Amino acid sequence: MVPGMSLADQPPAAVLVFQTLLVHGSLTRAEIGRRTGLSAGAVTKAATPLLADGWITELGRPAGERASGRPATPMAVRADRARFVGVKVTGDELIGVLTDLTARPLASRRAALDSRDVGTVVLAIARLIGQLRAAAGAEGDDAVHSVGVTISGDVDGQTGTVQYSPFLDWRRVPLAQLVESASGIPTVIENDVRALTVAEQWFGAGVGLSSFALVTVGAGIGCGLSIGGRVVSGAHGVSGEVGHLPVGGTDRTCTCGNTGCVETVASTHAITEQARQATGDPALTMEEAVRLAHADNAAVRAVFSRAGHVMGLAMASVANLIGPERIIISGEGAASYDLFADQIRQTFADHAFGAAADCDLVVRPLPFEEWARGGAAVAAQRVFAPAK
């Protein structure tokens, strides 16, 4: 890693000042003091090396010019201090974005995958990184600080290994190292839903919340949980498996081998299957099912309504157990959210316990570029929120 390209060696107060500016934008020293509880002197002491290293800047003053240090001068993060690439890998496509230090997208590219072979995918990722780097118009070793690759499944971010990816049918792939070798840029990897949760926590609908859940509805139903500013990872690598809560109320067997999971009723695949049975058309697609439901086909509407009911039970379970401030609903399935919405809200209200019903349910359409941005946020996080 390039020397000085992380806050890991800064004292905790400097990291805190930096994070406060990252989340709240420009603030005066006095405002930083109020938000962090640091004294005026401590804020100034913490800010000095950050200003000197170019991590933050005093507004209205060119970077590098001698700082006045007056308490009323607002300071802000220097977003252009470092650039990151985030890549989301799906079964048939790569989606990449180039961002600044605040995970703001500067450019994006997509690339079709014609094979799920590890070597092919790694080279395609490296090529996409090269294109985004060129799009940045920047050359040289530090044009891109690091890369974050996200992928659904059991991903061990510590060792950089994809333990299991159902969609790609990968097992124990040391993806971080492979991408790093192919691209020449430091690379981290993370589960895609957790990465999106990190992006929402720092830069999205989760900013400033004590806790939130991000539920993604689509081929699978995933969930990221952020509690007290940290994304829950699970002692055994499993957490947020909303799709496998046993509230489906059926004996149908899930892809995971268990029965009664939410996904047996509410995943895209399950909805399509049930709509095929309801219409007697064995070739019906999800798109056609959505169209039929919008055209008021009662049998197909009932399928969506049942899915909404089960999702409502799952979200009530999250609320009753964790008590998040907000539940954000997203994923490809959110596009047909109008077909579930009433039932989700009704069932949630019926089963949330007491004040847990005050949890805010919001729908946020997050295109795949936002998921890729999650990868960039995970890479950037290593810089601005270094692990102890």
Add this chain to the structure above:
Amino acid sequence: MVPGMSLADQPPAAVLVFQTLLVHGSLTRAEIGRRTGLSAGAVTKAATPLLADGWITELGRPAGERASGRPATPMAVRADRARFVGVKVTGDELIGVLTDLTARPLASRRAALDSRDVGTVVLAIARLIGQLRAAAGAEGDDAVHSVGVTISGDVDGQTGTVQYSPFLDWRRVPLAQLVESASGIPTVIENDVRALTVAEQWFGAGVGLSSFALVTVGAGIGCGLSIGGRVVSGAHGVSGEVGHLPVGGTDRTCTCGNTGCVETVASTHAITEQARQATGDPALTMEEAVRLAHADNAAVRAVFSRAGHVMGLAMASVANLIGPERIIISGEGAASYDLFADQIRQTFADHAFGAAADCDLVVRPLPFEEWARGGAAVAAQRVFAPAK
């Protein structure tokens, strides 16, 4: 509060050294350094004021004698530095314990409650505190540092208010202030399950775990969640409501007004009701139901088995969402745990997702004195883990 009777003014490194000794017992400076990541110099610097103030001691050396400071001399927390009273309030009884700084019980007392009237209960608590103080054989203002009162229901520890206690039928009772006035000792209050979780985290089956859930089975079914060393409190005051997860699979209405809750099948009351229906004996008690089940009455055994199934679904939900390292099962209902155990484990294994099934299920009989100790742990925690 007595001056110097909290670590709140100590630097973070001193708090960390103290907590490390609290959890791990006696350690040398070198061992503390290894566990905290602090340098030898930083450990010595952090330990000096703790030794001077009598929070910790060097073993084999009388407190107060000049410290040698040699790295190989083990240090330990001075448990007798402060005493605490913990009280658990039930619908018909108070259970109190006197403990040292490490929440080790020194004495315990119980007192029957002949009324649930707020004034009567407050005076009974103050009387119990007086008895425990006398039992300590100590007099003077600082014989007891502070009191922690725990009670089931919606308890706001920040404001010291019991928002709602179903068993006592209390609403918005400023209990902390009332007990403090009546006893003359600083008082904190907490929900009883959360307090027990705090005790387990610091001193019980949760020590050293990255996360765990404590499920208490009895009149109600509660759950405390500890993640990353913090007990989850919920943005709206609700969390860990395992008893109200909608996995009951019935339309029976719960005491909370919702349907399908775990408690409609697995609470003591629900089990008694179902056993009455199964036997046709409308006066059957829970004790008799347990006896019939142990005597192999098939209908009554089926009631316990159904309750175990629903508890297993609830625990699988906890595991799939949070991924705790361990689930601890306790509460009055744990006494008849043998009647549920096989079914809980079977259902848990059937519905835990992937590696979430590696979560350790343990049963721990915790008498009410342990719950009272939870109150003392919450009071002590304000001293040794002051909020930022």
